[in-house]
Amino acid sequence: MNASVKLAARSPAFDVERIRADFPILTQQVHGKKLVFLDSAASAQKPRTVIAAMTHAMETQYANVHRGLHWMSERTSDAYESVRDKVAALLNAPSRDEIVFTGNSTQAINLVAHSFGRGVLKPGQAVLITEMEHHANIVPWQMLRDSHGIELRVAPITDAGELDLEAFAAKLADGKVGLVAVTHMSNVLGTYLPIERIAALAHEARALLLVDGSQAVVHRAVDVQALGADFYVFTGHKLYGPTGVGVLWARRVLLEAMPPFMGGGDMIASVSFEKSSWAQVPHKFEAGTPAILEVIGLGAAIDYVNAIGFGAIAAHEAALTDHALARLSDVAGLHIVGRAQDRGGVISFTMDGAHAHDVATLLDRNGIAVRAGQHCAEPLMRRLGLTSTARASFGIYTTHAEIDFLAETLDRVTAFFQ
Amino acid sequence: MSFDDVRDLYQEVILDRGRNPRHMHRLEPFDASAKGDNPMCGDQIELRLVFAEDGRVADAAFEARGCAISLASADLMAEVVRGHDGTELRALALSFGELAKTGVLDSNDTELEKLRPLSGVCEYPSRVKCATLPWTALIAALDSRSREAFK
Numbered sequence: 001m002n003a004s005v006k007l008a009a010r011s012p013a014f015d016v017e018r019i020r021a022d023f024p025i026l027t028q029q030v031h032g033k034k035l036v037f038l039d040s041a042a043s044a045q046k047p048r049t050v051i052a053a054m055t056h057a058m059e060t061q062y063a064n065v066h067r068g069l070h071w072m073s074e075r076t077s078d079a080y081e082s083v084r085d086k087v088a089a090l091l092n093a094p095s096r097d098e099i100v101f102t103g104n105s106t107q108a109i110n111l112v113a114h115s116f117g118r119g120v121l122k123p124g125q126a127v128l129i130t131e132m133e134h135h136a137n138i139v140p141w142q143m144l145r146d147s148h149g150i151e152l153r154v155a156p157i158t159d160a161g162e163l164d165l166e167a168f169a170a171k172l173a174d175g176k177v178g179l180v181a182v183t184h185m186s187n188v189l190g191t192y193l194p195i196e197r198i199a200a201l202a203h204e205a206r207a208l209l210l211v212d213g214s215q216a217v218v219h220r221a222v223d224v225q226a227l228g229a230d231f232y233v234f235t236g237h238k239l240y241g242p243t244g245v246g247v248l249w250a251r252r253v254l255l256e257a258m259p260p261f262m263g264g265g266d267m268i269a270s271v272s273f274e275k276s277s278w279a280q281v282p283h284k285f286e287a288g289t290p291a292i293l294e295v296i297g298l299g300a301a302i303d304y305v306n307a308i309g310f311g312a313i314a315a316h317e318a319a320l321t322d323h324a325l326a327r328l329s330d331v332a333g334l335h336i337v338g339r340a341q342d343r344g345g346v347i348s349f350t351m352d353g354a355h356a357h358d359v360a361t362l363l364d365r366n367g368i369a370v371r372a373g374q375h376c377a378e379p380l381m382r383r384l385g386l387t388s389t390a391r392a393s394f395g396i397y398t399t400h401a402e403i404d405f406l407a408e409t410l411d412r413v414t415a416f417f418q
Numbered sequence: 419m420s421f422d423d424v425r426d427l428y429q430e431v432i433l434d435r436g437r438n439p440r441h442m443h444r445l446e447p448f449d450a451s452a453k454g455d456n457p458m459c460g461d462q463i464e465l466r467l468v469f470a471e472d473g474r475v476a477d478a479a480f481e482a483r484g485c486a487i488s489l490a491s492a493d494l495m496a497e498v499v500r501g502h503d504g505t506e507l508r509a510l511a512l513s514f515g516e517l518a519k520t521g522v523l524d525s526n527d528t529e530l531e532k533l534r535p536l537s538g539v540c541e542y543p544s545r546v547k548c549a550t551l552p553w554t555a556l557i558a559a560l561d562s563r564s565r566e567a568f569k
Contacts (some may be wrong), residue, residue, distance in 0.1 A: 031423065353437075354486075355484065355485035355486060356459070356485075357459050357461075357485040357487070357545065357548060358428075358436075358485045358486045358487070361424065361427065361542060361545060362421055362424055365421065365423055365424045366421075372459065373458050373459040373460065374457070374458070374459065374460045378457070378460070381460060386460075387459075387460035387461065387462075387483050388459050388460045388461075412421065416421050416428070417433065417436075417437070417486070
């Protein structure tokens with residue numbers, strides 16, 4: 001950690017106790033113990049402003065969007081559409097019309113697999129993913145492979161848990177890859193992938209690039225143009241927003257070339273029994289009544305993180321991660337999985353003599369919530385030669401004291417099973 | 419900070435069986451086998467059974483990777499299945515499922531009594547599957563033996 005990061009972490013602008021006060025759930029107790037929530041990578045907790053925004057909408061201005069010629073519908077449509085602007089700004093997307101609301105990241109990737117995969121990719125072309133993908137960025141491509149004659153290629157990772165760029169480039173060499181689909185940040189290893197470099201390699205090989213930003217968008221400022229992505233997806237509930245809303249960003253020319261994924265109301269220009277025509281992007285991809293309240297909640301979540309600022313968030317979490325890596329390394333019998341240079345606050349570990357589920361149960365009884373298992377990344381687990389890990393993941397509300405308590409509790413776990 | 423309140427789950431017999439299972443080895447030859455896996459956590463078990471001429475289990479052993487709960491459960495199961503036929507074992511599996519879910523031992527069955535150390539799992543809903551995984555494999559092994567018999 002360099003000096004400027006240290007300073008930023010301690011700057012009065014970022015007061016973790018003040019942030020914690022914004023999250024009502026953090027005062028809860030579990031098993032009579034203070035909640036220590038270290039499972040934000042699975043789903044983050046919600047600040048009061050997000051809860052209030054959704055409640056406020058339901059209590060004061062709620063109707064269906066894009067339909068009613070009445071005051072309530074107009075207000076709701078405005079609130080809903082204003083979030084499209086907020087998301088576009090969050091990602092530095094060139095246009096608000098490139099923001100498609102989905103149910104979550106999984107739905108966003110499935111949208112691309114169905115629409116771009118069947119409508120634009122040709123049988124015989126390949127999709128290239130990596131060994132460290134979440135199932136959400138594996139299974140949709142397997143389904144496309146089996147239904148559409150697409151080849152699925154997998155780029156290997158190094159033992160340190162980083163993408164093997166040389167092997168990755170080799171997978172692109174024959175020019176058959178039409179789409180590269182990679183995570184921005186591993187949900188198991190915490191590794192950030194070098195997206196700019198990956199984008200350059202992909203584009204050199206005339207392939208497009210989809211980035212799964214589910215983990216990364218929470219921790220770092222994302223600029224889809226600077227990254228060189230063609231598609232970027234993320235989900236609301238990891239970004240301190242509600243469940244049920246996700247985002248697909250894609251370059252306009254791609255969205256326009258892609259056929260609709262689902263048909264129904266709100267995605268059409270006109271309908272007759274003989275033929276229908278599609279609405280403009282992004283509405284072409286938003287069939288049916290959308291997740292209105294959840295989108296409004298996501299808007300409040302984006303406002304919330306913007307008010308803190310991604311500079312301060314990244315500095316706080318970098319300090320936390322350094323602290324956690326140091327403290328956990330000192331726990332006897334504990335092995336941290338992955339040693340990537342560029343990594344964030346998602347730390348998987350195994351313990352000698354204690355299975356991850358047993359570790360998680362003991363931590364839980366002390367109020368500490370971690371995830372244990374395969375983390376929806378079974379192929380990565382196999383690659384690492386592991387069956388399961390425990391995973392501690394951090395958010396803006398995580399404190400150094402919580403990490404100390406985790407390390408102290410883990411010290412006792414080893415003794416318990418000996 | 420204390421682990422005292424997990425002692426109902428991790429009783430000494432569970433910790434001991436989890437650390438040093440008595441019946442975790444490859445049984446060869448065998449009459450029936452089945453695999454069980456829990457995709458949530460990656461735990462896997464392969465159970466093998468040997469039957470006596472009267473159709474009762476003569477020997478049982480397993481190979482597994484898993485948590486203390488699933489290993490201890492498999493180890494205790496491998497012991498209690500001996501001397502029982504398929505019908506008895508299916509009934510025992512049902513009773514054990516109830517024990518794991520509710521903690522209530524609703525019979526004077528001496529075999530079930532041997533499994534009582536696992537009753538603490540009922541307080542940990544996410545761990546019930548760890549305890550029942552070996553029994554799922556047992557039922558699958560009995561099913562495969564039934565299918566063989568009809569061939």
